[in-house]
Amino acid sequence: MTQTKPSLVLASGNAGKIKELQTLLPDYLLIPQTQFDVPEIAETGTTFVENAILKARHAAKISKLPAIADDSGLVVAALNDAPAIYSARYAGQGASDAENIAKLLRELNGVPFSQRNAYFFCVLVLMRHADDPCPIIAQGRWDGYILEQPRGEHGFGYDPVFYVPIHQCSAAELLLEIKNSLSHRGKALAQLQRELLSATENL
Ligand code: ITT
Numbered sequence: 001m002t003q004t005k006p007s008l009v010l011a012s013g014n015a016g017k018i019k020e021l022q023t024l025l026p027d028y029l030l031i032p033q034t035q036f037d038v039p040e041i042a043e044t045g046t047t048f049v050e051n052a053i054l055k056a057r058h059a060a061k062i063s064k065l066p067a068i069a070d071d072s073g074l075v076v077a078a079l080n081d082a083p084a085i086y087s088a089r090y091a092g093q094g095a096s097d098a099e100n101i102a103k104l105l106r107e108l109n110g111v112p113f114s115q116r117n118a119y120f121f122c123v124l125v126l127m128r129h130a131d132d133p134c135p136i137i138a139q140g141r142w143d144g145y146i147l148e149q150p151r152g153e154h155g156f157g158y159d160p161v162f163y164v165p166i167h168q169c170s171a172a173e174l175l176l177e178i179k180n181s182l183s184h185r186g187k188a189l190a191q192l193q194r195e196l197l198s199a200t201e202n203l
Pocket of ligand 1: 011012013014017043055070071072073074085087088100120155156157158159183185
């Protein structure tokens with residue numbers, strides 16, 4: 001007998017995230033929010049968790065299905081923790097990954113490698129419905145350093161300048177499976193999945 005997978009709306013317009021989350025959650029049917037004509041919502045929060053809740057609630061409200069959102073970014077110590085929640089729009093609204101990377105490298109110009117430590121942070125929020133008073137919230141962190149030049153072709157966002165010490169390469173030089181096994185998103189997903197096991201029956 002074939003069992004249908006539970007559906008979750010994925011409240012993201014970022015193709016890189018969608019690909020990683022689909023690989024990480026094979027037991028769920030993840031439906032990108034564009035299929036429900038969910039427009040992007042302004043990310044007006046000041047923390048990752050606030051923005052993730054805003055996005056999940058918005059997608060659940062319009063689709064009338066459970067929704068999962070990812071708010072994530074890069075936190076750089078030498079830049080007083082910027083760009084963080086502004087990572088996607090660091091070089092301005094609608095900036096490309098290349099423009100954001102170029103700005104990051106300009107801001108870090110002259111900073112020695114030992115002071116270029118940084119981490120990616122990811123908050124995942126699952127809301128069973130738009131008025132869910134108890135959303136499932138999970139988070140993960142991935143530590144590394146910011147390189148002086150981009151390297152590698154995989155991944156998205158700041159991956160080409162994020163140095164991964166244990167593999168001695170950039171995140172964009174890692175295969176998707178390896179990145180997922182180490183990353184902020186992979187760790188947040190593992191935490192979320194533990195919670196989901198018990199929550200699924202309530203979906
Ligand atoms: P959605 O809100 O539609 O999901 P977004 O790209 O605007 O897409 P965020 O506001 O959460 O999402 O911004 C996340 C940014 O942080 C993303 O655009 C990248 O620049 C960066 N980022 C997050 N995770 C990353 C990763 O795994 N690798 C590289 N960069 C990442």
